[in-house]
Amino acid sequence: MLTKLTPMMKQYMEVKDKYKDCILFFRLGDFYEMFFDDAIIASRELEITLTGRDCGQQERAPMCGVPFHSADSYIAKLVEKGYKVAICEQIEDASKSVGIVKRDVIRVITPGTIIDTKALDEKSNNYLCAIYLDDKGCGISYVDISTGELYTTEIVETYSKTITSIIDELGKINPTEIITNPSMFNKDETFNAIKKKFQSIIREYNDWAFEYSLTEENIKRQLSVISLDGLGLSDKKYSTISTGALIEYLNETQKISLNHINHITTYSINNYMILDINTRKNLELIETLRGKSKKGSLLSILDKTSTAMGARLLKKWIEEPLIDKKRIENRLDIVEYLTEDLILMNDIKDVLNDVYDIERLMGRVIYGNCNGRDLISLKISIEKLPMLKNMLIESNSDKLKKIGNKMDCLQDIFNLINNSIIEDPPISIKEGGIIKSDFDESLYELREAMTKGKQWLSELEEKEKRSTGIRTLKVGFNKVFGYFIEVSKSNIKLVPENYVRKQTLSNAERYITSELKEMENKILGAEEKMVELEYNLFTSIRNTIRDEVKRIQEISKLIANIDVMNSLAQTAYKNNYVRPIITNDGVFDIKNGRHPVVEKVLDGELFVPNDTLLDSKENRLSIITGPNMAGKSTYMRQVALITLMGQMGSFVPADEARISIVDKIFTRIGASDDLSQGQSTFMVEMSEVANILNNGTKDSLIILDEIGRGTSTYDGLSIAWAVVEYISDIKKLGAKTLFATHYHELTELENKLKGVKNYKILVQEKEGEDIVFLRKIVRGGADRSYGIEVAKLAGVRNEVIQRAYEILSNLENNDINNSNENIDSTNNKNIEQEIAITESIIQNKDHQLDLFSTQENEIIKKLKNIDIMKVTPLDAINILYKLCEESKKL
Template sequence: MMKQYKEVKEKYRDAILFFRLGDFYEMFFDDAIIASKELEIALTQRDAGGDKKAPMCGVPYHVADVYIAKLVERGYKVAICEQLEDPSKAKGLVKRDVIRVVTPGTIIDTNVLDEKSNNYLVSIYMDDFGAGLSYVDSSTGEMYTTEYLRDKDNVYDFILDELGKILPSEIICNESFTQNKKIIKTIENKLRPYINVYKGDIIHKHDWIDIIVKHFNVENLEVLGLKDRIYSIISTGKLIDYLYSTQKDSLEHINRLQFYNPADYMILDINTRENLEIHHTIMGREKKGALIWVLDKTSTAMGGRLLKNWLEQPLLDIKEIEKRQEIVELFVNNPILMDEVKECLKKIYDLERLIGKISYGNCNARDLCSLKISIGIIPKLKDILLKSNDKLLVELGMKIDTLEDIYDLIDKSIVDDPPISVREGGLIKLGYDEELDVLKKASIDGKKWLADLEAEERKKTGIKSLKIGFNKKTGYFFEVTKANLDLVPDYFIRKQTLSNSERFYTEPLKEIEMKILGAEERIVDLEYNIFNDIRIKVKEQTNRIQRVSRIISEIDVLNAFGQVAYKYDYVRPKLNNKGIINIVEGRHPVVEQTIVDNVFVPNDTYIGSKDNRVQIITGPNMAGKSTYMRQVAIITLLAQVGSFVPAKEADISIVDRIFTRIGAADNLSQGESTFMVEMKEVSNIVKNATENSLVILDEVGRGTSTYDGLSIAWALVEYIAKKIKAKTLFATHYHELVELENTIEGVKNLTILVEEKGEEIIFLRKIVEGSTNKSYGIEVAKLAGIDQEIIDRANEVLFQIEQKQELINISKPREYNRQLNILDYKKDYFIEKINNLDVLRLTPIEALNILYELKEEAKKLRERA
């Protein structure tokens, strides 16, 4: 047996081998040492030939999935080596082989997976000319692919943005992709997938084409939209090849490949997703407090997953968005219909993952019953849609296949409350299979024969306590206590002696035993075979079930949008391509749900016209600048997803990308400071933003010195306003920037109203046109609970600075005062240098060079001081 183990292990050296021995999966040698530690189970030993002992540990087969999931979660592959024949019937060593390799991206156990999240496996192929990216959810059968054909620097951004959307559990990639160590570190830190690098040259494209064509059973790649898409062909071919190498079985439910172009959707880069807190909060990474927390009123697991996908890919086509809006509006205007649909949806199980389990062959009879229950709801749902009198809902209803033949098959064959195991009988209803019915009658009759024989022998022998018993080891027997042994007749044949009794059998009992046990064994085998036949018949209808599940998912998401809109008073936004975003009394959808004892203050937004493209927003910390800017971005995103929005009115111009630079988080693990990270994000915005983009910038420049930061912020606003012309919200404490409203077309000043009551301030949270030259930093510090002595000293210092008086009692006063004097002396030089600049003719590179010269001059002055 150990020789057999070693032969199998040699083929799967990179995995922990679960080796089936009877009712346990055993692990040996290094696998046992690792597993015992990770799973906190006992480590023992087993003879390994001669005087050698092999470390060993094991887990019961019926709970193995739990242990496998723990190991995979901790980054291990697990190879499952199963017994391929009944040990009781095997001649010699039981045949064993690996039936499946479980990796983070190939888990299909629904008890382990988050029901409302996909579990994606991603395949990446990259070279100097482009990249292909394909991904699949093995549990649902969804498969997608895309590619990028540009320079190598941008291809990493493309892949990172896509991975941020997909959130894969596992990535398989070629070595070329891993050459950029910083990108790999970013992926590992932000997304934390299992990364599997395959080595060596890629095989010829025709081999990948053959793999794809064979799997999808198509004549050519044109049918799949992959003609001449070489990078998608390679990444998809490798993905399918990897699936077959790990799953070792049917992949029939993975029967649909969708090629997509990210440019067909609103693009959200990885930073924007984080900053807008779409799926989880920045602090704590929790669902509560994120956008999905408010929106997810879906009733089915598959609807929950589709909602996440929609939020990752807002639409650009107004007609497609309006189709969604019309159904949402119908639900909002007809809450009774909305509730009727919801009640149906709540009773539908996860059809996508059920058919995935059925296709893989690891389902049980209860899964088939769950499928039957779900299918049983579909006719009622279809009827509700057809009677809605809405064109779009009726169209959806007409597309729904009620799957009545599948329902009838399961209903006639599988008992209503089957056992979990499919190998112990009790699965199939009477009347479904004639041979099975005969065997079951024999089993039932046999039990009557036993009762009759027991009564007959009790009467003949006079042993009142005589009983017929049974166990798997000895079969059926008469049990006689020692007190009654003198009454045992000669035809009782001794079978077993116990401390207080003896067991016997008779020829009639042996005959009955053979009939009963033969029938029961055949019943179990026959029921298992019948169950598999039913499973295969259902699997053959995978396409039909998947089509219905997609329609139901879509209805579920639109119904959820309707519930949110109805409950929280959202409005249907108008859509335009004129570049204007106009929101009346907009609200932040999450913040308004989390405010305690306060009413959220709505704000208007108007941006995008020729004289109002870049808005400079000033005001104190905590006043609501960041909330307002996020609010505008989220309302825009929701509008393009097809949802209603939290506002009194909204007219949203289609946006091709949303960019955000919010917050200041160091990237120390990659040796990058706050300012470096900020500048890289700004660089990304400048390179990729268009006139149709929405840009959110919060306190750009605060990661460096005041003069450097102000200069960069100033130059950035100019460049966006003049060159890019993107709709931009720019919150800042550099009050000097408000002067740009008077010098650059398209710049507009906004501020947040603050009410002063003596020494106290009240944040009114209202955005109005205008500006402020006060930051209220000391007041905010007081609200935060800073010691009063510090507050008093801060007010004193602030007064001195504002009055241009000498600073007294500050650390190193001489050096500081001298520095101020030199700067005062030289200020005319800086003013003249800046005034002589022709900002309209400066290129970004020239501006940065001049900024560098000014910085160097300032550095020299500081050294001389």
């Protein structure tokens, strides 16, 4: 087939054959052209015209193209839609080549390797992630190539726990692209959980890229070290493999030396508070559950940052709360000082407002695609450093002084840019007009020659007008004919003999003289040399700055840290937050705590604050009862958010707050069918509960809302009861827990289980069966759920409301709570008696169908044969689920 193609199309097909999984952008002149299937796809996805081109075959090749100067936006659209784009450019000088100019792919752009700032969210990192997994452990590495940040961790646990940890860690990282070793990609259903969660962004990479020896060499070469010892990777096989494979992928796709990726941060997932993927969503840390919007999230409240670098770091702090008391206190000390020195707080904000995104500017420098305006942005940013340094050093905070003393003001970089680049440079770096004349002597001379030459041309025009008497004569220039003298047709008779005709127009003639031709050569030669010299000077300046990337990255990190702490100080001052007391004594004592987001969005209402007391002894688990819409979920979320904010180093919305460091926060709030994975609401709920019971510790904070509501009343009550028992037992879990429920029967547990306390939402009942939610949490248990009253408030028709009251009255006459039999949670022998009571109640209700049959007796037999002392929480949930499914078939 290739022999029938034209030489150019043959070259295209040879390149395309190497990049079959990419859309090939093939540079021809001022356009990137696409052919055949690529053209059909691109024309559809980009909504551009599909044409054709002769290719040497009988049928024309489908073709479409985009201008190279505006290609970034088109590439971003394709990548956003899930395509990889290979950029093919000329790799030799066309003027020196014979035949077809050589072309090859200079870069492959994927979702995780975009560097175009217009396509990236400036306040979010764009992470490319690599996972290496086998039966014994896992390595996770991720990089933002626009900033040079590289991180790695490894997980060595049981296989099922490793899979759970991977999902939770990916939920934190939120990568846009994931590569993984193919030997594990199709291993089993357990690993399929990862593929299903991240199916749109995860794919296999070459197996050989995960070989240890290769990955080790890749790391040493990239980070310029002779050993992994100094990187903290010498005993981390999994991190080494995932990091080395990640670097291999970057080498394959980027095809340049990524010098800004020169440091790796190794960490353990246990270095930070662990938040599973559901907790991150439920607490709406970064975005809201509905609408996926930043507005309404915790981030939206805390983000008062002035720089993009600070905004990205703040997001990371929210995602990674600390568990080290010393580090937390260090952050709080600085935030506290800034809240007390409002002048300094505002001065820092004002200074940082003029600082650009230095991290991503350096990414552009490394990639060689920065322009003069980027360097001016860098200069403006560096110009603010001495002012910021002085502010910190002159403060009365030892910690701020220490940061100030560390600051490198990069004066040499500032001087280089200030002395070389004009203040308002053009976008292009290949057309001149970018370097100051006095920066280089040769450039100065060429500029002088051009200036004098143009002055000479102006004088020549005046001289020729006088000598010829042609007042409309003018000296002009175009790229085709160069300089010329233009005379209108009406004045041709006055043209001197030494004028040589160059071009005829409809209403004028253009001429050249030997004198003009000589000056043209001087001017154009000087201009061409000047453009080439300016380009060479610019690349030299850029390379000098590139060589200082480590210094510039260090100052970027300092700026980001200052920006985040100043942002937290501004938020604390504006919203009347207090410094939390951080301890390790297991006590949570929050006075008048508030929800940081809800209190800001209430329209004309005052937020009702609430106290919270949890500890490791008598107040481990709070059972919270009350109607829907009364504020139970808001209250529980606010406790979790106050805890998280305190551990990230932020002040918190309360009058007083004593927070004992927690290792994990778990939430089980709300439920929805996951149809894509074939899971019902109840199964999702139980899976999340199983995760909490299996991974929680005595140092965890657990938020549970309406456990068991996804199944029948008695099954749900049984599950909720068993979960409370398990969590409250210090020999099994003993975690500090807030447990909201509609099962009022659970309030009996306060008298049966040590460490359990009842709380309720105050409700004011008014005449006419109306209620008012007071949103105040007080000791005690609610005796009813006010469900019908809530329905009335929601606008349900009155006839339905009245009928509901009638049905409720009938049901309450036969309620299980009116029986003389009570559930004794401490005696497992009462299980058969409880079943018999339940059976009797159901059979005696006139409105209830008799569900008990021979088949149902089989279910009862299975229940009788369960040895509760040998059943794990996960086994119990699975048994209950299977029994529920069997009962539905009766």
